[in-house]
Amino acid sequence: MDQLPQLVQELRVFIIDIVATKEGHLGASLGVVELTVALHYVFNAPEDKLIWDVGHQAYGHKILTGRKEIFETNRQLNGISGFPKMAESEYDAFGTGHSSTSISAILGMALASKLKGEKDRQHIAIIGDASIASGMAFEGLNHAGVTDTNILIILNDNAIGIDPSVGALKKYLTNVKKGTAKDENIFECLNFNYSGPVDGHDLHMLINELERLKSVSGPKLLHVITTKGRGLKKAEENQVTYHAPGKFDKRTGELIKKSDQPQPLKFQDVFGYTLVELAQKNEKIVGITPAMPTGSSLKYMMETIPNVPSMWELLSNML
C-alpha cells in the first residue's frame, strides 16, 4: 500500500515518456492512472474481468499487466494494439475500440458466470461520460438493472470525450457533481446501487471504495471524477489537442512540429473540406459527427455552415 503512490507516479511518467516519441492516445490514459492502479490492487485480474470501454485509456492497464517492455511497440506494425485485445493478453477481457460496448459485454460475462455457478468472480466495466450516453450503453444499463448480477460499472466522468461532451446526460451529471440534480439519482432509478461522485485522483479513497463495493451485491455504479491529461500541464489545459497529440517534448508537453515541409492533408481533412464544398452547393446535406467533430474534421462544416435546420424543414424539403 505504501508503494502505490510511487507506482502511480512511475506509471504516469512512463506513459508520457513513450507516447511523447512513439505517439498514440495520451490524455485519457493519464486521467485514469490512479483508477488503474486501484483496480489492479483491489481486484484479481484476469480471474476478475475488467473491460475498458473504447480502450484508448487502457495504456496503464497494459503496462501493469506484463506489457511494459513491449509498450514502445504500441500501435506499430507487429507491435501491441492501442486497444485492449483478447488475443494479446488474458488480462484484456474483451476487445474494444468502438465505444459503448462495455456494459453489455460485462453483463453477458456476469450472466455466464452465474450460470456456471462461479460465485466469486467480479465483473467491472470502466466507461467514460461520453460513451455512456450512447444507445448501446443504455441498452446495457436497462438490462443490467433487472438482473441480480454482481457487476460494477465505473463511470469515469471527465466531462469530455474527444471533444467536450454534450447532451442532457452531460447536463445531468454536471448537476449531480454540483449537488443540484433535481430528481432522484438516474442510476438508482435504474436499480443500480450508486456511489460517488468520488475524486478519481485520490488513490486511497478509490481503494477503500472499491474494497467496499466488492462485497455489495447486485448491479453497482461508481461515479468517479477525473481530469483528462492529469499530470502534464499542457495536456490538462488543451484536452482536445492532447487526446492524441503526436510527438511532444516529454518535459514541457510542447508539441513537436512534424517538419517544416508542407504535410499532406490527413484523410479526415480531405473528407471534412470536401463535405463543406458539397454542402455549400446542396442545402440538403447534413453532417452527423461520430461524437468527434475534431477527429472526423466535421468541425469545418460546423464552423462554416453552423445552422442546424429543423427536422420539419428537412422533411418538407424532401417531400
Ligand SMILES: Cc1ncc(C[n+]2csc(CCOP(=O)(O)OP(=O)(O)O)c2C)c(N)n1
Ligand atoms: C462507435 C464509436 N463512435 C465513435 C468513436 C470515436 N471515439 C473514440 S473515443 C470517443 C470518446 C470517448 O470519450 P469518453 O467515453 O468520455 O472517454 P474518455 O476519452 O473521456 O476517457 C469517441 C467518440 C468510437 N471509438 N466508437
